[in-house]
Amino acid sequence: MAIDKATRQQMMVKGLERYKQEREYFNFITNLLAADPNEEIQLSKEVTEITVARYDEIIRCAEEDKPFIGGYFCAAPEVYAAMDLPWYLIMQTPFLAASAPYLLEDVDAAEAMGLGTDWCTACRLSLYYIEAGLSPPPTCMIGLLHPCDAATMLHQAVVRNDKWRDIPMFCTDPPYLEDQRGIDYFAGELRRMVTFLEEHTDRKLDIDRLREIIIESNKQYELWLEYAQLRRAKPCPQGWGMGGGQCFAVSQIFQVGQPRGTEWFRKLVDITERKVKAKQGIIANERIRYFWFDLLPFGWVFEFMPWLEEEWGAVLVMDMFGYTPYEPVDTRNEDTMFKGLAKRNLYQSPMVRQARGIADYFASDIARVVKDYDIDCVIWPGHMGHKDGSASVGIMREICQQLKVPYIHIGLDLFDRRYTSPEECKDKIGKFFSAMGLG
Amino acid sequence: MLSGWFLHFRTLLSCPVSIFDSYIAKITEYVNKMKADGQLVREYRCKPEIRELLEGVPVRTGPAANQGIILRGDTFMELGNPEAGACAFLVWTDNPSLVSDGRITLIGPDIPESPGASLPFGQVLIVAGPSLTSQDHRSLENAQYIGGHIEGYMIRSVPQQMWSRVSKEAAAKGFRFESLGRALMSIYKTQIPSVSTMETLFITSSKGHLEPLEDMAIQVRQVFMKTLTEEWKAKGFDVYECSLGWDCQSCPDQVVCDDIKEIIDIKKVAFQENRDENEISHKDS
Numbered sequence: 001m002a003i004d005k006a007t008r009q010q011m012m013v014k015g016l017e018r019y020k021q022e023r024e025y026f027n028f029i030t031n032l033l034a035a036d037p038n039e040e041i042q043l044s045k046e047v048t049e050i051t052v053a054r055y056d057e058i059i060r061c062a063e064e065d066k067p068f069i070g071g072y073f074c075a076a077p078e079v080y081a082a083m084d085l086p087w088y089l090i091m092q093t094p095f096l097a098a099s100a101p102y103l104l105e106d107v108d109a110a111e112a113m114g115l116g117t118d119w120c121t122a123c124r125l126s127l128y129y130i131e132a133g134l135s136p137p138p139t140c141m142i143g144l145l146h147p148c149d150a151a152t153m154l155h156q157a158v159v160r161n162d163k164w165r166d167i168p169m170f171c172t173d174p175p176y177l178e179d180q181r182g183i184d185y186f187a188g189e190l191r192r193m194v195t196f197l198e199e200h201t202d203r204k205l206d207i208d209r210l211r212e213i214i215i216e217s218n219k220q221y222e223l224w225l226e227y228a229q230l231r232r233a234k235p236c237p238q239g240w241g242m243g244g245g246q247c248f249a250v251s252q253i254f255q256v257g258q259p260r261g262t263e264w265f266r267k268l269v270d271i272t273e274r275k276v277k278a279k280q281g282i283i284a285n286e287r288i289r290y291f292w293f294d295l296l297p298f299g300w301v302f303e304f305m306p307w308l309e310e311e312w313g314a315v316l317v318m319d320m321f322g323y324t325p326y327e328p329v330d331t332r333n334e335d336t337m338f339k340g341l342a343k344r345n346l347y348q349s350p351m352v353r354q355a356r357g358i359a360d361y362f363a364s365d366i367a368r369v370v371k372d373y374d375i376d377c378v379i380w381p382g383h384m385g386h387k388d389g390s391a392s393v394g395i396m397r398e399i400c401q402q403l404k405v406p407y408i409h410i411g412l413d414l415f416d417r418r419y420t421s422p423e424e425c426k427d428k429i430g431k432f433f434s435a436m437g438l439g
Numbered sequence: 440m441l442s443g444w445f446l447h448f449r450t451l452l453s454c455p456v457s458i459f460d461s462y463i464a465k466i467t468e469y470v471n472k473m474k475a476d477g478q479l480v481r482e483y484r485c486k487p488e489i490r491e492l493l494e495g496v497p498v499r500t501g502p503a504a505n506q507g508i509i510l511r512g513d514t515f516m517e518l519g520n521p522e523a524g525a526c527a528f529l530v531w532t533d534n535p536s537l538v539s540d541g542r543i544t545l546i547g548p549d550i551p552e553s554p555g556a557s558l559p560f561g562q563v564l565i566v567a568g569p570s571l572t573s574q575d576h577r578s579l580e581n582a583q584y585i586g587g588h589i590e591g592y593m594i595r596s597v598p599q600q601m602w603s604r605v606s607k608e609a610a611a612k613g614f615r616f617e618s619l620g621r622a623l624m625s626i627y628k629t630q631i632p633s634v635s636t637m638e639t640l641f642i643t644s645s646k647g648h649l650e651p652l653e654d655m656a657i658q659v660r661q662v663f664m665k666t667l668t669e670e671w672k673a674k675g676f677d678v679y680e681c682s683l684g685w686d687c688q689s690c691p692d693q694v695v696c697d698d699i700k701e702i703i704d705i706k707k708v709a710f711q712e713n714r715d716e717n718e719i720s721h722k723d724s
Contacts, residue, residue, distance in 0.1 A: 108707075116700075117700050117703050118700060178664075179661070180657075225595065225597065226511065229508055229593075229595055229596060230508065230510075232508050233508050234507070273511070276510065277510070323596075324597060325597060325598045325599075326597075327521045327597070327600065328521050328522060358664075360664070360671075364598060365598065367577075367581050368581075368584060368596060368598055371581070371584060371586040372584065372586055372594075372596035373596070374586070374587070394676055395671065395676055398674070402578075417710075418703075418707050418710040419703060421706075
């Protein structure tokens with residue numbers, strides 16, 4: 001039976017409660033950062049500011065009954081921007097508010113609900129927020145059937161949720177192989193996504209507007225690429241606190257194809273370039289340059305990443321989200337734009353690129369990063385949800401052996417500190433650095 | 440023509456033909472066509488011994504030759520920006536007679552002629568060695584991304600794209616495509632001793648001139664990926680597929696999953712106890 005308007009209204013009120021709390025949390029962080037004149041801190045402040053702006057936008061749409069989307073990443077957000085459709089990442093709480101005090105309680109509540117502890121905590125939490133009515137119900141939803149088992153299960157569960165099952169959902173079907181046929185097919189999927197969005201919202205896609213958005217977004221990727229090269233410098237100008245995560249958030253979530261996002265990238269490049277010229281590293285004595293081949297451990301990031309710098313002089317030079325395999329989307333015509341977006345979202349966006357496959361990306365990306373960034377060791381954190389990557393551990397280990405670069409697989413939960421505690425991780429990493437003669 | 444006849448002859452004699460031999464013939468045809476079309480084609484012949492290759496190269500070559508990165512403001516010219524066009528690939532053969540050792544071919548303008556330019560860039564490396572096999576392909580492929588091995592020349596870290604910069608300083612010293620070709624041949628012959636002969640082809644004339652090469656590059660990559668898949672399989676890496684219809688109850692590995700869940704439970708209890716103890720001692724103090 002379809003949800004009536006009053007019930008939807010109640011769902012919205014409840015769904016916005018937590019959402020508004022999170023906005024306040026980011027407002028608080030923004031104000032805190034605003035007090036620090038350091039220009040890198042100001043860059044971080046801008047990221048939290050645009051995060052708050054997105055929260056505001058979604059809240060406004062929800063309260064004024066205007067269309068907005070619940071989405072995932074790597075589904076051509078340039079299209080949403082061109083259609084003027086605000087969207088929120090249904091997974092954003094685990095990523096954005098991972099240091100929030102309620103995270104562990106939420107993990108337990110998800111478990112108490114019967115959600116298995118063997119699927120990715122980020123996906124598990126996302127489903128919990130929907131099941132518990134803590135996410136604002138969108139007008140329609142764009143899901144993703146890749147890169148991992150948990151993402152697929154999440155969408156299967158959402159589509160059957162008794163409150164959300166009336167929310168129309170569309171998932172693009174991703175091909176596995178990397179070839180022209182795959183690109184053509186996925187471009188067709190993105191076109192079907194547009195048809196779906198036009199059907200369920202009052203918005204139409206204007207191709208000229210899409211071109212404008214893509215042209216601006218191409219500028220962002222070009223600047224990001226410039227920035228990524230700057231991290232090759234010795235000493236590395238920035239560490240774990242600035243880089244891939246922010247660049248990804250700006251270009252693929254909060255400022256897709258927007259001039260403000262481009263300006264943010266411009267500042268990032270200018271600041272970093274000055275540091276490179278001045279040979280100024282993130283720490284005074286850079287001893288170990290490591291490649292962190294995953295997301296950061298959002299649930300306990302402040303207890304672990306600074307420790308690597310302070311205790312070992314170990315600098316995160318590159319990570320999975322900071323690596324830039326992007327190329328500009330060809331804006332000559334509609335066909336080239338959709339094919340370019342297909343390529344960007346299938347083969348170039350982080351995690352989807354490696355985890356969906358082809359599996360050899362794990363090997364070839366390591367080979368390239370180790371060489372170009374002069375990496376001393378590769379850390380595969382081995383997040384419990386990244387079973388796709390775990391299946392490729394042998395491939396990664398072998399390529400590292402060929403490259404003669406030390407490799408470690410930790411085995412942890414990026415969001416739940418209880419799986420492998422920060423202390424255990426420190427112990428393991430410390431022994432690894434010592435044994436490899438890096439420390 | 441000659442190489443086509445040679446391939447045919449080898450096939451008739453049932454000699455093993457390296458998988459990319461036919462592409463070497465196609466590359467030769469491509470260069471000949473460019474000459475016939477009146478394009479500016481320059482050829483340089485270098486003495487192919489490692490110690491002689493670097494003679495006259497005006498920049499340092501070798502590990503850590505390129506100190507640091509080339510910033511925007513220090514760039515003399517750019518090659519292979521995706522908008523200008525780029526294409527790079529490598530073919531190898533176990534038959535050195537198919538390769539003109541030490542030859543560098545340039546189609547289009549050279550570096551000193553292009554200050555401030557962003558030129559299309561094609562780079563084709565042809566390497567040979569009697570002991571080369573498909574297992575060498577990855578290391579041959581990786582070697583073309585030279586990291587910091589050539590002073591004043593930086594390839595951007597973007598997979599499957601040959602997008603590079605030449606510094607003003609290197610250009611002022613006289614760095615040109617002949618230097619790049621010599622440096623690349625020296626790097627290959629030093630790093631991969633099984634490479635005995637090598638030649639290079641650079642194209643900077645136009646994006647359109649890269650198109651025939653792009654088709655070849657796609658085919659070469661497909662062949663490489665196929666051999667790579669077989670290689671991983673031979674080493675024991677293969678797709679582990681669930682053939683039980685996702686029925687965990689009948690999966691022989693279910694015990695592993697159950698153990699993991701049990702350990703997680705134990706760790707959570709321990710974490711909670713630890714936290715409670717800390718809170719009590721905190722209150723007491």
